[in-house]
Amino acid sequence: GIYNDAHEAAWKRIVDFVHAQSKTKFCLQLGHAGRKGGTKLMWEGIDEPLEEGGWPIISASPLPYFPYSPVPREMTRADMEEVIADFVAATQRGQRAGFDMLEMHAAHGYLLASFISPLTNTRRDEYGGTLENRLRFPLEVFRAMRAAWPDEKPMSVRISATDWADGGLTGDDAVEVGRAFAEAGCDLIDVSTGQTVADAQPVFGRMFQTPFSDQIRNEAGLATMCVGAITTADQVNTIIAAGRADLVALARPHLVDPYFTMKAAAWYGAEGIHCPPQYLAGKEQIFRNSAREREELRDLRLKAKPKTHRDTWKEAAE
Structure with a gap:
């Protein structure tokens, strides 16, 4: 989190250190758990309610995630004002901590997402009903954050492009959601899906x-x-080359292999990538190994299917 002075100071130490050691850019993602608050750690039971030590939760409508989950309280206008203020305060802390980019999390059934999906928003006021109304509060939060974030720094929004459930959001809806946030000043739509309702398919x-x-x-x-x-x-390269996205997010590949990107660069021979001096020996080693592996793969493919691969390798060499 980044909702108190201790958090801000700790993040600033991390961001400052990484900026000093590399060209890495940091994005701060801010979100509110909503009806998924008061739950266990992911590896202990994802979205499962705490057996003890829980707290009152809020959402767009009083609908529990699981039938046995706590029932959230439907947000009032006063709640909305408080949440907006909290998002703005966290945004300001992120700026002081030195983050390069800011993302608002409005996906996966969390608080802001619960307003967008018709499966979790059954309100009968100006914040429910049509997609335009359901977007009203998330857009209020985004605009307040955008006003508190420097113009020269980008902002993104993560959305669930489909709920994978009957009566839920669809890809066509997601196009309109993306347009609405872009008109409010969003630079990038981070496109995820689902996790809105427990019975999604x-x-x-x-x-x-x-x-x-x-x-x-x-x-x-x-x-x-x-x-x-x-x-x-x-x-990744196929997605970008085909024009299906401008950026690609990789989480799990880096969890199991922090050097995923370095290894990919070595495989493609991307010599110009930045590497901290203390890792240069390792970079040189993996680039040498990858060059040999590419040669071995080329020879193997030529032997297996010479007519198929000969012209391809010749064009690549030229």
Whole structure:
């Protein structure tokens, strides 16, 4: 979190150190758990309510996530003003801590997402009903954050482009959601999906969320970042080259291999990437190894299918 002075100071130490040692850019993602608050750690039971030590939770409507989850209190206008103020305060702390980019989390059934989806928003006031009304509060939060964030620094919004459930958000809805945030000053739409309701039926598979990024980018003409089951550098480059996204987010690949990006750069021979001096020996080693591996792969493919690969390798060499 970044909601008190201790958090701000700790993050500033981290951001300052990394900026001093590399060209890395830091993005701060801010969100409110909403009806998913008071839950266990992910590895202890994702979205499962705490057995003890929970706290009162709020949401767009009084609908629990699981049937046995605590029932959230429907937000009042006073609650909304308080949440907006908290988001602005966290935004200001992020700026003082030195973050380079800011993202508002409005996906996965958390507080702001609970307003956007018709499955979690059954309000009968100006914040419920039509998509325009359901976007009203998330847009109020975003505009307040944008006003508190420097104009020269980018802001993004993470959305769930589909709820994977009957009666929920669809890709066509997501195009309109993206347009609304872009008109409010959003620079990039971070396109995820689902996790809105417990009985969703996502269709998992390789790069399974990328089509939604593709749709928003090419129908709305917006910059997007795709995420989800993207595990190789070839997949990343194919997505970018095909115009399906402007950026690609990789979380799990880096959790299991912090040097994923360095290894990918070595495989493609991208010599110009920055490397802290204390890691240069390792960089040189992996670049040498990757060059040999590319040669071995080329020879193997030529032997296996000479007619198929000979012209391809010749063109690449030229």
